[in-house]
Amino acid sequence: MRHGKKFNHLGRKSAHRKAMLSNMACSLIEHKRINTTEAKAKALRKFVEPLITKSKDDTTHNRRVVFSYLRNKFAVTELFKDVSVKVGDRPGGYTRIIKLGNRQGDNAPMAMIELVDYNELYNPKGEKAKKTTRRSRRGGKKATAPAADVQTSQEEE
Numbered sequence: 001m002r003h004g005k006k007f008n009h010l011g012r013k014s015a016h017r018k019a020m021l022s023n024m025a026c027s028l029i030e031h032k033r034i035n036t037t038e039a040k041a042k043a044l045r046k047f048v049e050p051l052i053t054k055s056k057d058d059t060t061h062n063r064r065v066v067f068s069y070l071r072n073k074f075a076v077t078e079l080f081k082d083v084s085v086k087v088g089d090r091p092g093g094y095t096r097i098i099k100l101g102n103r104q105g106d107n108a109p110m111a112m113i114e115l116v117d118y119n120e121l122y123n124p125k126g127e128k129a130k131k132t133t134r135r136s137r138r139g140g141k142k143a144t145a146p147a148a149d150v151q152t153s154q155e156e157e
Contacts, residue, residue, distance in 0.1 A: 094117075
């Protein structure tokens with residue numbers, strides 16, 4: 001019986017599972033999105049999100065901890081340089097799983113897992129510019145300037 005088992009063993013021995021998740025995490029960090037089965041995508045999410053959280057604080061200790069999981073110095077460098085900067089203000093939920101349907105050969109449910117901040121369709125770059133151009137309804141300098149123009153035009157008549 002498997003009472004109290006919290007994670008999916010994915011039909012593999014522990015060494016094979018750890019190596020597979022490490023390789024998948026390196027690919028996800030490098031390519032920003034990968035296609036895999038739904039079960040592997042869900043297991044990868046639990047594997048990679050704590051590593052991204054650790055990468056927000058760039059210390060030697062955190063780099064060594066992340067390297068012990070990933071075992072790829074290029075992926076660790078990419079994670080601490082680029083990915084952590086982009087997700088610095090996000091409190092969690094760094095990955096998104098999108099279901100793609102079933103695989104042709106064996107009908108396995110497929111999914112795409114991606115880093116949330118790297119998808120330009122859901123997060124357009126101009127979105128932040130829109131937020132900064134918002135003004136309050138009470139008005140500000142813009143509301144007072146036309147009123148002054150109206151007064152001067154009435155005085156001229």
